[in-house]
Amino acid sequence: MSLALIELRRRPGRFAAMLAALGFLVVLLLLLGGLLDGLYRGSTGALRAQDADLLVLASQSRDSLLRSVVGPADRRRVAAVPGVRTVRGLGVALVGVTVPGRDEVADGAVLGYEGGVRGVPLPPRPGEAWVDRRLRADGVREGRRLLLGRGRVPVRVRGFVDDTSYLLQGGIWVRLGTWRRVLRQNRPDAALGPRTVQGLAVRVEPGVDPGRVAAAIRRAAGGRLEALTVAAAVDALPGVQAQNSTFRGIISVTLGIAGLVVGLFFALVTLERTVLYGVLKALGASSAQLAVGVATQAVAATLVAFLAGGLVSLGLVALTPADIPVELRADRAVVTFGGLVVAALVGSALSLRRVVRIEPASVIGGA
Amino acid sequence: MASLELIDVRKTYGSGHTEVVALDHATLTVGDDEIVALVGPSGSGKTTLLSIAGGLLSPTSGQVRVGGEDITRYTNRQRTRFRRRRVGFVFQQVNLVPFLTARENLLVMPRIAGRRDRAVLERADRLLAELGLTEQAHQLPATLSGGERQRVAIGRALMNEPALILVDEPTSALDTRLGEQVMQLIVDEVTSRHTAAVIVTHDPRMARFAHRRVEIVDGHLHAPAPA
Ligand SMILES: Nc1ncnc2c1ncn2[C@@H]1O[C@H](COP(=O)(O)OP(=O)(O)O)[C@@H](O)[C@H]1O
Numbered sequence: 001m002s003l004a005l006i007e008l009r010r011r012p013g014r015f016a017a018m019l020a021a022l023g024f025l026v027v028l029l030l031l032l033g034g035l036l037d038g039l040y041r042g043s044t045g046a047l048r049a050q051d052a053d054l055l056v057l058a059s060q061s062r063d064s065l066l067r068s069v070v071g072p073a074d075r076r077r078v079a080a081v082p083g084v085r086t087v088r089g090l091g092v093a094l095v096g097v098t099v100p101g102r103d104e105v106a107d108g109a110v111l112g113y114e115g116g117v118r119g120v121p122l123p124p125r126p127g128e129a130w131v132d133r134r135l136r137a138d139g140v141r142e143g144r145r146l147l148l149g150r151g152r153v154p155v156r157v158r159g160f161v162d163d164t165s166y167l168l169q170g171g172i173w174v175r176l177g178t179w180r181r182v183l184r185q186n187r188p189d190a191a192l193g194p195r196t197v198q199g200l201a202v203r204v205e206p207g208v209d210p211g212r213v214a215a216a217i218r219r220a221a222g223g224r225l226e227a228l229t230v231a232a233a234v235d236a237l238p239g240v241q242a243q244n245s246t247f248r249g250i251i252s253v254t255l256g257i258a259g260l261v262v263g264l265f266f267a268l269v270t271l272e273r274t275v276l277y278g279v280l281k282a283l284g285a286s287s288a289q290l291a292v293g294v295a296t297q298a299v300a301a302t303l304v305a306f307l308a309g310g311l312v313s314l315g316l317v318a319l320t321p322a323d324i325p326v327e328l329r330a331d332r333a334v335v336t337f338g339g340l341v342v343a344a345l346v347g348s349a350l351s352l353r354r355v356v357r358i359e360p361a362s363v364i365g366g367a
Numbered sequence: 368m369a370s371l372e373l374i375d376v377r378k379t380y381g382s383g384h385t386e387v388v389a390l391d392h393a394t395l396t397v398g399d400d401e402i403v404a405l406v407g408p409s410g411s412g413k414t415t416l417l418s419i420a421g422g423l424l425s426p427t428s429g430q431v432r433v434g435g436e437d438i439t440r441y442t443n444r445q446r447t448r449f450r451r452r453r454v455g456f457v458f459q460q461v462n463l464v465p466f467l468t469a470r471e472n473l474l475v476m477p478r479i480a481g482r483r484d485r486a487v488l489e490r491a492d493r494l495l496a497e498l499g500l501t502e503q504a505h506q507l508p509a510t511l512s513g514g515e516r517q518r519v520a521i522g523r524a525l526m527n528e529p530a531l532i533l534v535d536e537p538t539s540a541l542d543t544r545l546g547e548q549v550m551q552l553i554v555d556e557v558t559s560r561h562t563a564a565v566i567v568t569h570d571p572r573m574a575r576f577a578h579r580r581v582e583i584v585d586g587h588l589h590a591p592a593p594a
């Protein structure tokens with residue numbers, strides 16, 4: 001073990017203030033990241049799950065599936081565009097979900113589909129639904145009945161699926177006919193014709209450039225349709241981009257503060273260690289060795305703070321009410337730790353000049 | 368052969384009207400297996416001389432050779448490496464690493480050099496035994512007496528089998544019996560491994576172990592008339 005780590009282990013008290021501050025920032029970072037992930041995934045799951053190259057919507061919808069209507073004639077035109085391999089209809093209705101035996105109405109997103117959704121089996125029989133696991137918290141159970149919307153359209157829960165929410169409402173995946181019924185009984189004014197959908201999930205032939213197919217679709221529909229990549233459709237969801245940039249901003253600032261905490265701590269510690277470093281230099285230690293020691297302590301302290309902060313975060317998330325969409329994810333934890341290590345290294349590097357400038361002769365000098 | 372040669376060494380601190388001449392026309396040769404006692408009043412340049420001999424400072428002018436190696440124009444990096452390999456320092460203030468045990472403080476030397484083999488562990492244990500510190504080997508400096516700390520510092524200085532041992536006023540914290548024992552250890556090191564030593568001391572009991580006495584006054588060296 002290096003001197004730096006021995007010191008950290010034998011004198012943890014000296015590092016307590018920094019560890020506490022870092023641990024607090026770790027909790028902040030993990031909860032912010034968890035909230036960002038929860039919001040993002042809860043908002044976008046249904047679209048991200050589309051096993052498609054393009055999402056075709058009405059131009060007037062301003063890139064929103066909710067506002068879009070695509071009639072059978074346009075669907076035929078899209079299907080006829082060269083390079084298009086499959087076309088699958090999509091529809092969505094945001095409804096209140098009544099779970100028999102429960103007083104509260106849950107929020108659901110009824111998604112009509114024709115297959116081609118990752119993680120969701122083929123459409124169930126009429127009157128059945130695959131339901132996002134998110135709705136379990138509202139009392140939804142396999143085999144039980146749900147009543148969808150004000151029209152109280154009954155569906156039976158076939159089974160659960162994951163990460164298929166739309167605008168933070170749990171996905172309820174039904175065949176298109178069931179979706180149309182929900183829509184008709186829920187909002188008679190918005191009722192759609194028997195073959196009408198809201199969007200088309202399009203897959204292109206292998207080796208064909210989706211961008212060119214998208215342009216051809218726009219031309220074929222005379223400008224009535226817009227074709228987006230799935231990623232673009234995800235970004236176009238209300239709030240998603242604003243959420244992402246806001247949270248990323250806060251997370252970056254928090255990482256900056258973590259770097260500052262480490263930087264200030266080691267700036268102080270280096271002052272305190274002037275004599276020790278001078279002696280070690282007099283004995284033949286190089287500035288590089290001492291600097292590596294400082295960086296080692298910074299990284300090790302970050303690791304300790306991260307583990308402690310991670311445990312606290314897990315505890316806090318477990319205590320969080322189910323309707324707060326916070327999700328702690330391993331990939332986010334890894335990225336957060338990486339960011340903290342970089343911040344800590346940059347922070348500790350601020351002491352580098354001071355370490356280099358310590359003159360052993362003046363430190364060990366006279367009485 | 369000479370282990371240490373200072374030839375017409377001058378050292379000044381500062382510049383202009385704040386310039387201090389700490390050492391002037393200092394010429395001194397210490398043979399291998401020779402111990403020189405350096406005596407002189409406070410502020411006369413003793414620490415400066417040791418610092419130059421040990422490669423902590425570069426002389427303003429003159430020449431410095433240790434074990435045949437001319438270190439006069441060494442860069443910082445070269446001097447660092449030189450100290451690590453060839454010099455054993457006992458500083459005026461005992462500066463042990465506070466969070467390391469006595470034994471670990473000795474092992475700081477091989478650690479800095481990137482060595483960690485059986486031989487260095489054995490050497491550390493043998494030095495601790497010779498310094499009467501076997502029982503204190505696993506104690507932290509804070510729990511050691513002043514004399515024990517000083518002995519740890521001496522052990523540390525001997526760890527890298529130096530060509531030149533430099534000791535700055537060691538007696539202050541050593542009681543007589545142990546002081547003599549420790550001096551005897553340095554004498555043994557010097558004679559058994561052809562090492563030179565310069566020891567700054569006011570204590571005649573220490574000086575007794577030296578082969579030669581050199582006086583320093585106001586940065587000038589004087590060999591006293593033989594008694
Ligand atoms: N870093 C320094 N800067 C300026 N003057 C110094 C420095 N170190 C020592 N001196 C001066 O050089 C002279 C010799 O100092 P030093 O070698 O420490 O003497 P000694 O060890 O004999 O007490 C003294 O006048 C001291 O004030």
Ligand SMILES: [Mg+2]
Pocket residue numbers: 365366367413414415459535
């Ligand atoms: Mg001195």
